[in-house]
Amino acid sequence: MADDKKLTTRASxxxxxxxxxxxxxxxxxxxxxxGCMVIRxxxxxxxxxxxxxxxxxxxxxxxxxxxxxxxxxxxFLHKEAQHVKGFAPETAVVTHGGGKKLEEPLVVRPTSETIxxxxxxxxxxxxxxxxxxxxxxxxxxxxxxxxxxxxxTLEFLWQEGHTAHATHDEAEEEARKILGLYRDFMEGWMxxxxxxxxxxxxxxxxxxxxxxxxxxxxQDNKALQAGTSHxxxxxxxxxxxxxxxxxxxxxxxxxxxxxxxSTRLVGGLVMTHGDDNGLRIPPLLAPTxxxxxxxxxxxxxxxxxxxxxxxxxxxxxxxxxxDPNALRxxxxxxxxxxxxxxxxxxxLRGVPIRMELGPRDLDANxxxxxxxxxxxxxxxxxxxxxxxxxxxxETMQDDMLxxxxxxxxxxxxxxxxxxxxxxxxxxxxxxxxxxxxCDGEKCEAQIKEETKATIRCLPDEEFRSAEAPSRCLLxxxxxxxxxxxxxxx
Amino acid sequence: MADDKKLTTRASxxxxxxxxxxxxxxxxxxxxxxGCMVIRxxxxxxxxxxxxxxxxxxxxxxxxxxxxxxxxxxxFLHKEAQHVKGFAPETAVVTHGGGKKLEEPLVVRPTSETIxxxxxxxxxxxxxxxxxxxxxxxxxxxxxxxxxxxxxTLEFLWQEGHTAHATHDEAEEEARKILGLYRDFMEGWMxxxxxxxxxxxxxxxxxxxxxxxxxxxxQDNKALQAGTSHxxxxxxxxxxxxxxxxxxxxxxxxxxxxxxxSTRLVGGLVMTHGDDNGLRIPPLLAPTxxxxxxxxxxxxxxxxxxxxxxxxxxxxxxxxxxDPNALRxxxxxxxxxxxxxxxxxxxLRGVPIRMELGPRDLDANxxxxxxxxxxxxxxxxxxxxxxxxxxxxETMQDDMLxxxxxxxxxxxxxxxxxxxxxxxxxxxxxxxxxxxxCDGEKCEAQIKEETKATIRCLPDEEFRSAEAPSRCLLxxxxxxxxxxxxxxx
Numbered sequence: 007m008a009d010d011k012k013l014t015t016r017a018s019x020x021x022x023x024x025x026x027x028x029x030x031x032x033x034x035x036x037x038x039x040x041g042c043m044v045i046r047x048x049x050x051x052x053x054x055x056x057x058x059x060x061x062x063x064x065x066x067x068x069x070x071x072x073x074x075x076x077x078x079x080x081x082f083l084h085k086e087a088q089h090v091k092g093f094a095p096e097t098a099v100v101t102h103g104g105g106k107k108l109e110e111p112l113v114v115r116p117t118s119e120t121i122x123x124x125x126x127x128x129x130x131x132x133x134x135x136x137x138x139x140x141x142x143x144x145x146x147x148x149x150x151x152x153x154x155x156x157x158x159t160l161e162f163l164w165q166e167g168h169t170a171h172a173t174h175d176e177a178e179e180e181a182r183k184i185l186g187l188y189r190d191f192m193e194g195w196m197x198x199x200x201x202x203x204x205x206x207x208x209x210x211x212x213x214x215x216x217x218x219x220x221x222x223x224x225q226d227n228k229a230l231q232a233g234t235s236h237x238x239x240x241x242x243x244x245x246x247x248x249x250x251x252x253x254x255x256x257x258x259x260x261x262x263x264x265x266x267x268s269t270r271l272v273g274g275l276v277m278t279h280g281d282d283n284g285l286r287i288p289p290l291l292a293p294t295x296x297x298x299x300x301x302x303x304x305x306x307x308x309x310x311x312x313x314x315x316x317x318x319x320x321x322x323x324x325x326x327x328x329d330p331n332a333l334r335x336x337x338x339x340x341x342x343x344x345x346x347x348x349x350x351x352x353x354l355r356g357v358p359i360r361m362e363l364g365p366r367d368l369d370a371n372x373x374x375x376x377x378x379x380x381x382x383x384x385x386x387x388x389x390x391x392x393x394x395x396x397x398x399x400e401t402m403q404d405d406m407l408x409x410x411x412x413x414x415x416x417x418x419x420x421x422x423x424x425x426x427x428x429x430x431x432x433x434x435x436x437x438x439x440x441x442x443x444c445d446g447e448k449c450e451a452q453i454k455e456e457t458k459a460t461i462r463c464l465p466d467e468e469f470r471s472a473e474a475p476s477r478c479l480l481x482x483x484x485x486x487x488x489x490x491x492x493x494x495x
Numbered sequence: 496m497a498d499d500k501k502l503t504t505r506a507s508x509x510x511x512x513x514x515x516x517x518x519x520x521x522x523x524x525x526x527x528x529x530g531c532m533v534i535r536x537x538x539x540x541x542x543x544x545x546x547x548x549x550x551x552x553x554x555x556x557x558x559x560x561x562x563x564x565x566x567x568x569x570x571f572l573h574k575e576a577q578h579v580k581g582f583a584p585e586t587a588v589v590t591h592g593g594g595k596k597l598e599e600p601l602v603v604r605p606t607s608e609t610i611x612x613x614x615x616x617x618x619x620x621x622x623x624x625x626x627x628x629x630x631x632x633x634x635x636x637x638x639x640x641x642x643x644x645x646x647x648t649l650e651f652l653w654q655e656g657h658t659a660h661a662t663h664d665e666a667e668e669e670a671r672k673i674l675g676l677y678r679d680f681m682e683g684w685m686x687x688x689x690x691x692x693x694x695x696x697x698x699x700x701x702x703x704x705x706x707x708x709x710x711x712x713x714q715d716n717k718a719l720q721a722g723t724s725h726x727x728x729x730x731x732x733x734x735x736x737x738x739x740x741x742x743x744x745x746x747x748x749x750x751x752x753x754x755x756x757s758t759r760l761v762g763g764l765v766m767t768h769g770d771d772n773g774l775r776i777p778p779l780l781a782p783t784x785x786x787x788x789x790x791x792x793x794x795x796x797x798x799x800x801x802x803x804x805x806x807x808x809x810x811x812x813x814x815x816x817x818d819p820n821a822l823r824x825x826x827x828x829x830x831x832x833x834x835x836x837x838x839x840x841x842x843l844r845g846v847p848i849r850m851e852l853g854p855r856d857l858d859a860n861x862x863x864x865x866x867x868x869x870x871x872x873x874x875x876x877x878x879x880x881x882x883x884x885x886x887x888x889e890t891m892q893d894d895m896l897x898x899x900x901x902x903x904x905x906x907x908x909x910x911x912x913x914x915x916x917x918x919x920x921x922x923x924x925x926x927x928x929x930x931x932x933c934d935g936e937k938c939e940a941q942i943k944e945e946t947k948a949t950i951r952c953l954p955d956e957e958f959r960s961a962e963a964p965s966r967c968l969l970x971x972x973x974x975x976x977x978x979x980x981x982x983x984x
Contacts, residue, residue: 104638149593
């Protein structure tokens with residue numbers, strides 16, 4: 007049950023607000039294991055809808071699911087030189103099994119490139135076996151010291167796609183295709199706008215040729231890296247001897263991609279849409295889209311209102327058809343809570359539409375719909391209620407994306423920004439800053455050191471400024487590229 | 496690609512046959528990590544359909560999914576005395592994280608009672624919070640020494656349900672309800688008949704009050720424990736201080752149940768239905784229900800046949816509607832394989848219906864359907880092909896269950912069986928033997944020691960013999976119950 011104390015406001019302490027919303031909306035809870043969280047049914051319900059949607063998208067683009075071992079021999083991690091540098095320091099290591107010390111320690115997978123490409127090498131012989139397009143839904147473990155619910159936990163749930171191709175260009179096309187698919191999902195379903203682009207050498211995935219990412223702006227103006235897609239080149243193919251016979255008969259190394267999104271997205275959803283009353287879930291991902299709150303005072307009203315609520319619920323949820331696109335509706339039948347307390351709770355939990363149904367509404371053959379995003383109320387005839395709800399939900403889904411995009415643009419800075427101004431922005435309210443960059447790792451590192459801001463990406467063309475910045479933000483030398491700077495989760 | 500060598504027959508070496516089918520039908524593969532397998536897309540596709548079906552059944556009975564940590568503090572396992580005895584010897588232990596030795600080692604969950612009931616204790620205060628009906632889809636690890644693909648692996652995938660109730664009787668009802676749900680799934684979807692019943696004290700789950708199970712007979716007449724459902728009593732509630740305030744205001748310990756099925760079911764499906772030509776998948780769980788093999792010799796036939804195959808595929812799969820109940824069809828367009836080689840491969844992979852489509856079939860506006868279970872052929876007009884396929888698939892689903900049930904009954908022995916006859920049966924072809932038992936752990940242990948057969952369950956009433964056996968199989972004393980004996984996986 008939600009507790010009645012007012013939430014900390016976003017303006018007063020965004021981080022405290024976030025934790026309170028996650029805990030009180032019962033999305034997740036702390037566990038007795040340091041850094042590991044429990045995902046509660048209301049949080050898992052959002053993740054399940056994300057999974058289902060992404061899984062359909064992966065399958066529609068030819069990918070198939072498989073499952074690879076949780077444990078990876080420690081030696082595997084060492085086969086790709088950059089990869090081990092990136093991941094070895096943060097692994098959990100199994101040293102004992104069945105009461106005995108193991109000959110070779112096993113690492114709990116922090117990501118599965120090494121074990122998966124070792125298997126690909128066994129399965130791929132000829133160009134006919136390519137492309138090989140595999141996805142895995144799994145848990146992974148990274149030994150983080152500072153953890154936050156959903157955003158950074160020792161263990162998290164994710165999907166990791168792994169593919170093998172005959173040529174560099176096909177792998178590049180795949181990596182970009184998935185980036186676009188992620189963006190479609192984040193904008194279309196999560197109503198969370200993202201900037202896509204390429205990571206710098208310093209920020210790319212350990213072992214990749216190139217990394218692309220989706221970067222979203224949270225309500226504290228920090229960036230959340232919401233998904234990454236890597237062109238791995240032939241780095242892992244060479245490390246794991248993943249070769250194939252080409253159409254012309256030559257033996258060649260395959261080209262790989264890998265890509266992933268995780269339960270972190272649930273945190274991104276909260277920080278994109280939540281308000282001072284709690285969570286707001288975009289309709290397409292809401293486990294419950296409509297909650298009906300029956301209202302009565304006298305006992306004789308009770309059965310009439312309850313019956314009507316049940317009837318409306320059945321009608322609009324079309325539950326007999328078991329249609330996966332049917333409205334997801336529930337009736338709050340609890341008798342120990344007053345309507346006001348129920349409103350408060352469902353707002354906290356972020357259900358998109360609340361429908362109030364009382365005796366006078368029934369007399370007028372209507373229900374009152376309240377939108378969670380704007381809290382706007384409207385009375386709707388019960389004869390047309392399903393259609394009206396559909397319309398409101400669609401509008402809400404679009405409005406939430408627009409609102410998030412407007413907010414991002416209001417907090418984005420383009421054009422000439424001096425380094426002093428930049429530092430002030432980063433010390434103050436934060437921002438997305440599009441600025442010139444000389445392409446020097448030194449400037450990148452110094453800015454990070456001094457401001458904690460990093461290059462989130464070298465944005466794709468559609469996100470670049472109309473007039474390309476001409477000078478590097480720090481050294482003032484000629485800019486070779488435009489970079490998106492922000493502090494990040 | 497399947498290899499052409501003939502499969503070992505079931506009669507000559509059932510165990511070798513099983514491994515070959517699993518590997519060559521590409522359900523799973525060995526991994527470089529001892530005892531851990533890789534589930535390949537064709538195997539994972541079956542598991543996904545199992546998951547989806549069970550998940551719908553769990554949700555329809557009020558359960559919700561959640562996710563709990565992979566790691567469990569070692570001390571948690573020790574809180575329930577029987578539980579630690581059962582599971583501690585087979586755990587994998589993480590001793591190092593982030594490069595440092597941990598203060599308290601973490602166990603990789605072998606099952607999640609301890610961590611889950613620790614959380615329940617935090618969430619449950621009042622009878623109003625009960626029943627709490629939770630399910631988790633997860634990987635678990637048990638350090639097995641002798642492993643078999645799907646049947647017994649170090650790591651496996653499963654679901655584990657965990658519930659808390661206000662009374663013993665509600666918990667008992669839940670445990671039995673889930674047992675029935677499992678049976679419905681195994682018989683209705685897997686076409687795998689099961690005997691349900693209660694485990695003996697010696698065979699029950701470590702920490703349970705009572706364990707119920709579904710026992711299926713494989714084609715080598717051995718039993719597969721396909722699913723278990725436990726009434727845990729108040730054992731874990733007491734160990735983890737899971738208390739609630741009852742309606743009358745008293746503080747009471749909750750009553751728990753837990754229950755699970757795993758990827759082992761995929762192995763059970765193979766061993767129930769496979770034949771000497773390979774896998775046979777019951778239609779309801781087949782990732783592909785129909786494969787269309789276009790046949791042509793001359794180039795001018797090729798485009799005509801291919802176009803027709805595509806059209807038929809689109810028509811019968813209704814792919815534009817994205818209907819989850821639409822037929823799952825694919826066309827085998829490979830040009831480097833002859834039709835015969837394709838037939839051989841799809842039989843090995845167990846696709847329920849093969850549809851042959853050649854120029855002469857098209858002239859006659861028909862296709863040829865071949866059932867995988869009986870290999871019966873029939874020509875069907877293309878105008879009625881979708882309906883005909885539906886009918887054949889439904890018949891096949893029923894026939895596969897009947898065939899498996901007939902086989903089981905032919906290899907089940909009831910009535911007076913002497914211990915000598917019993918030993919011969921167990922040394923020979925194996926069997927399900929329903930026999931009297933004096934309820935003595937000594938007889939149970941001695942029979943197990945001498946024959947490797949165990950009491951699979953004390954069968955539920957509908958499975959008991961019309962005339963209850965009167966004497967104990969071993970000691971000849973008065974039988975108090977009827978027991979189902981068999982060797983088991």
